[in-house]
Amino acid sequence: MNHFEVQGGELHCEGVPLTRIAEAVGTPVYVYSSATLERHYTVLRDAFVDAGLGQPLIAYAVKANSNVAVLRTLGNLGAGADTVSEGEIRRALAAGIPGERIVFSGVGKAEHEIAFALEHGVAEINVESEPELHTVNRVAQQLGKRATVAIRVNPDVEAGGHAKISTGKAENKFGVSFSEAERLYANAANMAGVRPVGVACHIGSQITDLAPMKAAFIKMRGLVERIRAEGLTVERLDLGGGLGVPYFNQPEPPSPADYAAMIAEATRGLDVQFAFEPGRMIAANAGILLSRVQHVHERPEGRRFLVLDAAMNDLLRPAMYDAYHDIRPVKPRGDETATYDVVGPICETGDTFTRDRVLPVLEAGDLLAFMSAGAYGASMSSEYNSRLLVPEVLVKGDQFAVVRPRPTYQDMLDKEHSAPWLT
Ligand SMILES: *Cc1c(COP(=O)(O)O)cnc(C)c1O
Numbered sequence: 001m002n003h004f005e006v007q008g009g010e011l012h013c014e015g016v017p018l019t020r021i022a023e024a025v026g027t028p029v030y031v032y033s034s035a036t037l038e039r040h041y042t043v044l045r046d047a048f049v050d051a052g053l054g055q056p057l058i059a060y061a062v063k064a065n066s067n068v069a070v071l072r073t074l075g076n077l078g079a080g081a082d083t084v085s086e087g088e089i090r091r092a093l094a095a096g097i098p099g100e101r102i103v104f105s106g107v108g109k110a111e112h113e114i115a116f117a118l119e120h121g122v123a124e125i126n127v128e129s130e131p132e133l134h135t136v137n138r139v140a141q142q143l144g145k146r147a148t149v150a151i152r153v154n155p156d157v158e159a160g161g162h163a164k165i166s167t168g169k170a171e172n173k174f175g176v177s178f179s180e181a182e183r184l185y186a187n188a189a190n191m192a193g194v195r196p197v198g199v200a201c202h203i204g205s206q207i208t209d210l211a212p213m214k215a216a217f218i219k220m221r222g223l224v225e226r227i228r229a230e231g232l233t234v235e236r237l238d239l240g241g242g243l244g245v246p247y248f249n250q251p252e253p254p255s256p257a258d259y260a261a262m263i264a265e266a267t268r269g270l271d272v273q274f275a276f277e278p279g280r281m282i283a284a285n286a287g288i289l290l291s292r293v294q295h296v297h298e299r300p301e302g303r304r305f306l307v308l309d310a311a312m313n314d315l316l317r318p319a320m321y322d323a324y325h326d327i328r329p330v331k332p333r334g335d336e337t338a339t340y341d342v343v344g345p346i347c348e349t350g351d352t353f354t355r356d357r358v359l360p361v362l363e364a365g366d367l368l369a370f371m372s373a374g375a376y377g378a379s380m381s382s383e384y385n386s387r388l389l390v391p392e393v394l395v396k397g398d399q400f401a402v403v404r405p406r407p408t409y410q411d412m413l414d415k416e417h418s419a420p421w422l423t
Contacts, residue, residue: 003036004288004371009332010330010331011330011369013395014395015398016400018031018367019367020400021290022292022367024400024402025402025406026406027290027291027292027309028289028291028292028309028314028390029290030287030288030373030391030392030393031287031290031369031392031400032065032067032287033286033287034394034396035397036285036374037070037073037074037374040281040286041060041074043256044276047256047257047259048274051257051264052264054274055273056274056276057080057274057276058079058275058276058278059079059082059102059123060079060080060081060082060277060278060279061082061278061279062082062088062279063088064279064282064283064376064379065279066088066091067404068091068094068095070283070394071091071094072095075096075101076096078101079097079101080097080102080103080123080275081101081102081103082103082105082241083102083104083106085113086113086117089102089113089122098121099121100123102120102122102123103122103123103126103238103275103277104122104124104125105200106128107129107173107174109135111135111139114135114139118139118145118147122148124148124149124150124197124198124236124238125147125148125149126150126152127194128152128174129175130184133149133188133194137191139193148197149195149196150197150198151185151200152176152200153176153177153178153181153200153201154172155178155201155203157212157216159203159204159209159213178219178223182226182227182230185199186227186232196234197233197235197236198234198235198272198275199220199223199227199236200237200239201238202241202242203216203240205242205244205280206244206245208244208250208252209251209254210258210259213242217262217266220237221266224272234272235273236272236274237270238275238276238277240276240277241279241280242278242280243256243259243281245284245372245375246285247284247324247372248324248326248372250324279375279376280376283374284374284375285371285372285374286374287372287375288370288372289310289315289369289370289377289390290330290368291310291314291368291369292308292309292366293306293365293366293367294307294364303341304338304340304341305340306340306343307345308344308353308368309345310344310390311345311384311385311387312344312348312351313346313382313383315353315373315377316376316380317377319351324354326370326372327353327354327357327359327368327371328368328371329359329360329369330366330369331366331367333360333366334360334361335360336360337359337360337361338358338359338361339356339359340357340362341354341355342354342355342359345385346387353370386412388407388408388409389406389407390406
């Protein structure tokens with residue numbers, strides 16, 4: 001469920017008409033609903049509690065939408081943060097999320113990032129390889145600390161989803177095998193700079209079938225039992241993120257309740273603290289990208305192009321993952337429809353949001369919304385083609401705030417410097 005609905009003939013975010021945001025901030029612009037963010041978080045948390053999973057650490061995956069105001073909205077409800085860089089840790093801290101609710105994941109953590117994480121007392125560093133375990137051990141000892149770590153396992157399951165976001169097969173770069181995890185865990189227990197507390201996995205993203213997740217989680221349970229049988233303690237089981245969301249005409253994802261019930265079944269009797277790293281399912285349907293039609297360009301061969309002021313640098317998912325976004329006019333003109341190729345102004349064929357889409361008839365100057373754009377939207381945006389970084393707006397009830405302003409062209413130019421030999 002989300003809070004983007006037509007009221008009085010025009011699309012609103014909660015109580016705010018999108019036309020008002022377009023007038024105040026211009027387009028393109030991302031618009032997020034606080035109520036949807038809050039609802040997605042609380043529904044998931046309640047599902048875990050109802051399924052008997054205790055009080056898990058729900059570490060929202062910052063990369064899905066890393067705006068500090070979004071992080072603060074979730075952090076205020078008790079969410080933690082799953083981070084993959086020092087920058088993301090800094091964002092979480094800036095949003096008031098304490099280190100004890102921050103998980104530091106990622107395949108190639110730099111030493112300065114590990115040191116930063118340790119200095120800020122993160123809850124868990126998810127170690128993805130043997131060399132990384134040694135690095136964490138060394139950095140922690142240099143700082144006179146002991147790092148709390150979990151070993152990230154690659155459960156070697158095929159979880160579906162797009163190849164670029166599938167992470168749980170042995171051929172992917174993430175994590176270690178089960179046998180390696182056992183060995184690393186035992187080694188870690190003997191290291192002065194680390195304290196292994198758990199095991200972690202994350203098998204991919206936009207997963208709409210619970211079966212591969214369940215298969216992975218049953219394997220994870222076996223791993224916990226084998227490590228414990230060696231006399232070691234395992235306190236935490238981090239099951240990652242990856243649950244899909246409904247992107248309109250796509251397979252319907254399982255409900256949070258079904259997801260939680262599946263986890264309870266796969267791990268029954270295992271006394272652990274759970275951790276989760278949901279990103280997309282919290283943020284995707286909490287945001288839209290608002291854009292204006294520049295013009296409608298009809299080609300003699302019959303193709304009709306809707307040329308927008310938004311482009312692939314603002315919303316990369318269609319170009320990168322062949323993603324489908326529902327497109328809705330902000331002020332529908334009536335029932336008449338037409339078939340469009342919806343494109344951005346960038347000189348690249350990849351700058352096509354969709355082809356042959358049947359939409360309500362639109363004209364130059366009309367506003368439209370890319371739905372389900374709250375995750376992996378603004379956080380993947382760039383200045384490609386020297387287009388200004390897309391701004392972000394957060395709505396709460398009948399109020400809205402610009403939480404990332406559109407930079408000026410001078411801001412953009414000021415970030416760069418000449419070289420001394422150039423005049
Ligand atoms: C990307 C990622 C997530 C979040 O995935 P979603 O599909 O957005 O839920 C969680 N954990 C790790 C380690 C990730 O890389």
